[in-house]
Amino acid sequence: MKVDVVIVNWNAGVQLLECVDSVIQYGQAFVGQIIVVDNGSIDGSETTVEHLPHVTLIRAGVNLGFGKACNRGAAHANSEFILFLNPDARLYPDSLIKALDFMQSPDNATVGICGVQLIDEEGHIARSCARFPSASGFVAHAIGLDRVIPALGHFMSEWDHATTRQVDQVIGAFFLIRHGVFDAIQGFDEQFFVYFEEVDVAYRAKQLGWSSIFFADAQAFHAGGGTSDQVKAKRLFYSLRSRILYAFKHFKPLAATAVLLATLLIEPLSRSALAIGRRSWTSLQETWAAYGMLLRWLPDWIFKGSTR
Secondary structure, eight states, X not given: OOEEEEEEESSOTHHHHHHHHXXXXXXXXXXXEEEEEEOSOSSSXXXXXXXXXXXXXXXXXXXXXXXXXXXXXXXXXXXXEEEEEOTTEEEOTXXXXXXXXXXXXXXXXXXXXXXXXXXXXXSOBOOOEEOOOOHHHHHHHHHTHHHHSGGGSSBOTTSOOOSOEEESEEOTTEEXXXXXXXXXXXXXXXTOSSSSHHHHHHHHHHHTXXXXXXXXXXXXXXXXXXXXXXXXXXXHHHHHHHHHXXXXXXXXXXXXXXXXXXXXXXXXXXXXXXXXXXXXXXXXXXXXXXXXXXXXXXXXXXXXXOOO
């Protein structure tokens, strides 16, 4: 029973070394390779791991985006399982062995993807699972209704994540997938630079008859936010763009158009109102910076089909 671990790094600082150290320390018996794909970091973080045992460092030279970098790393994997692990995550002693034992059980032969309980910096169980998005859920999020009634959105924030259960999607911070399933769906869709790429993978795996399981008997650490906290306006832009791309890939045209219009016409106003209510002028500035990037991207997507 072997697993290859793929870690995509972009200026993760000391977190990358801590992540890789945890894999080396707690996964020696069953980790085949630790494949680090560096997306053009300028902080030197990739140099801290390149000489560690079992580590293969791939220098992309530029920021490929999460899904494309994952695909590049997975191309070097040859084990039965692939674990996509964020650099701001760390394994605990039993994280891998418990998850792999679960996946190896004959009772779980149709489970294609497994996530575990993620513990944040305050020791709380993070809300890390989601329902497959719907047009109505996206619109509810754009309006802000899911803040009042969480069940209207696709994030499962109303569930305490205390028990093992089948879910639509587990977060990409700890994303354990059968290598055969990953190959069958042809990996991540590279049109998603970041965000929604693991949702898309889980959805396509589901269409082939594979389920995703949130496994509460194993835990790992996840700081959350990660290096995307360094560029909050761009983070929002990528999230909005990926939402639109997901909608037009998986929804009917009318529903996808409703998502587009809600994203463009309603959400900037609801986000601005929330920022003003909180007197967070930084958030207000970030919102409009993100929408500026989105509006500059839209003509290329509409007229040229550019997704990145």
